[in-house]
Amino acid sequence: MPHASLARQITDFGNRANPYPLYAELRRTPVLHEEEDGPYLISSYYDIEALLHDPRISSDATNLAAAGADGAGEPEETGGLPPSFLRLDPPEHDRLRRIANTGFGPPHRPRRIEGMRGAMREIVTELIDGFGDARQVDLVDQFAYPFPVTVICRLLGVPREDEPTFRTWVDPLVASLDPEKRPGGAQEAEYRQSAQEARMRLGMYLSGLVEERAREPRDDLLSDLVNSRGPDGSMTMMEVLSTSVLLLIAGHETTVNLITNGMLTLLRHPEVLGRLREDPGLSVSIVEELLRYEPPVQLVPQRTCITDIEVRGVTIPKGSRIWLMLAAGNRDPERFEDPDRFDPDRGDIQHLGFGSGIHSCFGAPLARLETQIALSELARRLENPRLVEDPPPYRENAVLRGPRHLDVAFDGVR
Amino acid sequence: MSADHLERLRREGRIVIVGASLAGLRAAETLRAEGFAGDLTLIGDEPHEPYDRPPLSKSALLGMASPLRTQLPRRREIDAKWRLGVAATGLDLAAKRVRLADGDEVEYDRLLIATGVRARPWFKEEEARLDGVCVLRTREDAADLVRRLRAGPRRVFVIGAGFAGSEVASACRELGLPVSMAERAGAPLVGALGGVIGSVAADLATEHGVDLRTHVTVTALEGDTVGRVRAVHLSDESVVEADVVVVSLGSLRNTEWLTGSGLGAGPRGVACDAGCRAFDFRGIVTDDVFVAGDVARSPHALFGYQFLSLEHWGNAVAQAETAAHNMICDGADRRPHLWMPAFWSSMFGVNIKSVGVPPMGEHLMITQGSLAERRFTGVYGHQGRVVAAVTFDNARWLEFYQRQIERGAPFPVEFPTLDRRPEGRQPVPAGFPDPSLPTHGPMVTLSGYSPADQQLVFHPSRH
Numbered sequence: 001m002p003h004a005s006l007a008r009q010i011t012d013f014g015n016r017a018n019p020y021p022l023y024a025e026l027r028r029t030p031v032l033h034e035e036e037d038g039p040y041l042i043s044s045y046y047d048i049e050a051l052l053h054d055p056r057i058s059s060d061a062t063n064l065a066a067a068g069a070d071g072a073g074e075p076e077e078t079g080g081l082p083p084s085f086l087r088l089d090p091p092e093h094d095r096l097r098r099i100a101n102t103g104f105g106p107p108h109r110p111r112r113i114e115g116m117r118g119a120m121r122e123i124v125t126e127l128i129d130g131f132g133d134a135r136q137v138d139l140v141d142q143f144a145y146p147f148p149v150t151v152i153c154r155l156l157g158v159p160r161e162d163e164p165t166f167r168t169w170v171d172p173l174v175a176s177l178d179p180e181k182r183p184g185g186a187q188e189a190e191y192r193q194s195a196q197e198a199r200m201r202l203g204m205y206l207s208g209l210v211e212e213r214a215r216e217p218r219d220d221l222l223s224d225l226v227n228s229r230g231p232d233g234s235m236t237m238m239e240v241l242s243t244s245v246l247l248l249i250a251g252h253e254t255t256v257n258l259i260t261n262g263m264l265t266l267l268r269h270p271e272v273l274g275r276l277r278e279d280p281g282l283s284v285s286i287v288e289e290l291l292r293y294e295p296p297v298q299l300v301p302q303r304t305c306i307t308d309i310e311v312r313g314v315t316i317p318k319g320s321r322i323w324l325m326l327a328a329g330n331r332d333p334e335r336f337e338d339p340d341r342f343d344p345d346r347g348d349i350q351h352l353g354f355g356s357g358i359h360s361c362f363g364a365p366l367a368r369l370e371t372q373i374a375l376s377e378l379a380r381r382l383e384n385p386r387l388v389e390d391p392p393p394y395r396e397n398a399v400l401r402g403p404r405h406l407d408v409a410f411d412g413v414r
Numbered sequence: 415m416s417a418d419h420l421e422r423l424r425r426e427g428r429i430v431i432v433g434a435s436l437a438g439l440r441a442a443e444t445l446r447a448e449g450f451a452g453d454l455t456l457i458g459d460e461p462h463e464p465y466d467r468p469p470l471s472k473s474a475l476l477g478m479a480s481p482l483r484t485q486l487p488r489r490r491e492i493d494a495k496w497r498l499g500v501a502a503t504g505l506d507l508a509a510k511r512v513r514l515a516d517g518d519e520v521e522y523d524r525l526l527i528a529t530g531v532r533a534r535p536w537f538k539e540e541e542a543r544l545d546g547v548c549v550l551r552t553r554e555d556a557a558d559l560v561r562r563l564r565a566g567p568r569r570v571f572v573i574g575a576g577f578a579g580s581e582v583a584s585a586c587r588e589l590g591l592p593v594s595m596a597e598r599a600g601a602p603l604v605g606a607l608g609g610v611i612g613s614v615a616a617d618l619a620t621e622h623g624v625d626l627r628t629h630v631t632v633t634a635l636e637g638d639t640v641g642r643v644r645a646v647h648l649s650d651e652s653v654v655e656a657d658v659v660v661v662s663l664g665s666l667r668n669t670e671w672l673t674g675s676g677l678g679a680g681p682r683g684v685a686c687d688a689g690c691r692a693f694d695f696r697g698i699v700t701d702d703v704f705v706a707g708d709v710a711r712s713p714h715a716l717f718g719y720q721f722l723s724l725e726h727w728g729n730a731v732a733q734a735e736t737a738a739h740n741m742i743c744d745g746a747d748r749r750p751h752l753w754m755p756a757f758w759s760s761m762f763g764v765n766i767k768s769v770g771v772p773p774m775g776e777h778l779m780i781t782q783g784s785l786a787e788r789r790f791t792g793v794y795g796h797q798g799r800v801v802a803a804v805t806f807d808n809a810r811w812l813e814f815y816q817r818q819i820e821r822g823a824p825f826p827v828e829f830p831t832l833d834r835r836p837e838g839r840q841p842v843p844a845g846f847p848d849p850s851l852p853t854h855g856p857m858v859t860l861s862g863y864s865p866a867d868q869q870l871v872f873h874p875s876r877h
Contacts, residue, residue: 053813055782055791055831090833091783307829358810 005034007041007323010299011398017391019298019401020340023328031314039301039321040314043328045335045352047311051324052357056307059359061087063304067321081203082238084246086359087302093358095232100243103224105365112221113365116151120370123150124377131413136388139406140260143378148255148370152248155366157213157220162205166248169198169205173249202248203241210240221247251363257296257402258367259374262287264406265294266375267387269342273379280376282344287371289344291353292336298327298401300355326352327401383411423523424742427452430512430520432502433528433668434458436466436727437707437734441526442492444738454494455520457512459501460552468727470556471578472760475563475585481556502529505675507694510702523702524741527672527684527692528734530708531665531725536573541635546643547659550578562658563589570594571646571656573632575602576854577759579662580615584761587622594625594654596632596646598853605852607768607804609845610778611792614785614806618762625654631853635659664854665725667709677703678865683711683723685865688750690737693865704741706733711861712751716819717771717801723859726757754816755802755858758809764788767809770802770819771858773849777841779826782833783808791815794844795825 009015010022023043026032030044042048051057058064061083085096102108127143137143149170153163172194210226217223225240235243266273266286276282303322308315316322329352331339337346354361361367378385388407395404429445431438434456442454458464466484474481497514504513505525512520533549536542546567548559563570563586570586572579575597586593599605601612602619619626627648634647646654672679677700678693679685685693686705690712693699705712707730711721736751759766775794783790783806791811794802800823803815818827826841 050814050817053811055811055814055833056829058832091787091789094789306832356810357813360810 016394039323043325045329045332048329060089081242084242103221136409144256144259157222169202172198254296261294276379283372283376285344288349292330292351295353300324381414385410427523430522431526437528437730439464441734441738443489457497461499471581528707529668534663536661544637544643567658569656570658574662574853599851622762682861697865704737706737720860768804769816772802778844779841780838
């Protein structure tokens, strides 16, 4: 083969800083199938949107494994925990997600997220205060990383003294989601092992906490998960664990990247940053436009079709793997005017950043609020912030894409 | 129309909108957004600026929202003359004038008819006047009903188990009030969704403690000595004591004011073409009178070009926008109103959504989930193709089925779907009763091919 396939170029680390030209090329063949047994890449907005609501598309991990994917080695199946609802189809998915929701949002807990606004602001204030006299920080390590992990721990009800330990467990788990790491790379065995181990340790820690909350419920999500007694019954201990691990992982890395991509984008668009400094209310539309322009989940690589389906005249055979290229759809000129421009004032920002359909981002209200607060506070408090390195160094991961470090220099902290 | 003429219309023309509710407001906003700079008049028989109605039978009854505070959010300034609290009483097509109840007349260059529907009152006037006999359409109706429900009635009686009636019954149960509901057909919602889904709605209602009585009609409302309603008499000779009676017998289209105007208007609405232009009674399309919202009947390409009447919130918005756009454009700039019928409801803790035209379907397939669990997607088929779908707590799949309808996908649904149960492998008769049977309207009505909603006698012209 004279050229590497587009799928491989997209996962190739060398293209991490700016995959958007590759996505544009991808959209020229909206249904792209490059290699036998390889995935079908869907890159136009309307096709992705349609497939996210298509009941012939499965998210079930066992279907994916049957599709010959390297997904068989995924931590979801090897850590001794049952698959989380992210990797299940209805009706199991629906039942678990509904129970999870009784502790998270309306109608049972309509104030849970909004009620964390004060705590979030405090955490952000402390983190920025923590910059001290420094005139340059790594925004990832010193801000974006600790913030959401702290929030999710508080939401679940993890005691503060245990918070630092989480990072050591979450890291390898997230890295193992990267499709690049799967097809027989040299590090594969090592990756699997560390992911599996982290998952076990996390599970063991959480099961202790779950038992405590079962004995003595508190006002936190874990207590609600353990003690749910609704029409859907309750979660088993294993289900509580796998749901908690899901929320920890999915709710964490994505938010880190949203905040970091956000600050990176604002520093590249100083006029928008300036407006945000004057008007924190602008953070709402900034965050929506970020979810379109630099979505923290670039693609959904875990779907398969349970029957032959036709997309734009192409038949995708039953059992094929399908990659829904959210970040490519978000910049589809068929859908958005001037899609490569970052423009929080575009009235129409119905992005695919949170997905759509039954698997649409469970933590979306949390991520929105966290990022709105984080960005508006950074804008307000950092004096004359500027990028030290552009582009910054990126993480390996092509799915959950974001800078590994984001060095930002500034003249002072207000 | 010449470009000059159109330019003058846009600059200094007179546009009158009759009906100051959702459709009227959205049309006015669209006119201004698209650059109409002339005189704009909104005429409404209610004394209020436009307000939203869906909450009136839901959160308002539960006391979660004030029925007096559901003003529709404004998208922009519309700089209009408001004639509120004055009904339009007549239309002179030739002179281009709308007559008002106060004797005034308003001239127009373009007219939009968006007079909507009203609640069908109890048919015996004397009984309808009894204290405690209510309908639910306006905000005053809602405020009155809220007040009565708060007073803790011994029993509420709902006549008619359509969506509105069922929502009222659901709210009553949520408030802990005893409630009975009578339906002439075999189950709630059968007019809109058929007997199979109706039986699910019946179980839902019964399980939530509604005293549901089907295959009965209400024969009389009985008052006490001081004129308060005290009991409801049913066709099975039973008598139910109740001190609040909610009459929920569907709606009547507000077209009486057009009688004799020469427009193709009648009890089923005002007929218009795909561009929202009204037909006159001869079937000739007008070019200066437009129709939008619940009062309109328009032909739909997906349903054999039959005229379709929709009492759907989303349709009112979309049709108003298209009508407004077309009022100040001509030729190829005009757009067709191609709205996929869609509505939602919530009752007894279940979210119900539908797309397409369920009553057109002869057969039904439960393609996902299960009726017994009250969580499912049902697909309706007509002559070998998919024409509608309904979801109970399963709305996130609905978009897929909408596309199936749009492309005339084959029915039965042969391909596998996630969460398909054994019960969903074969189609079953959807169970729509004779349309005259349910006491409630279907909310989406196919009303044939005639643009003039009245009896016509055909006289061939002589040469």
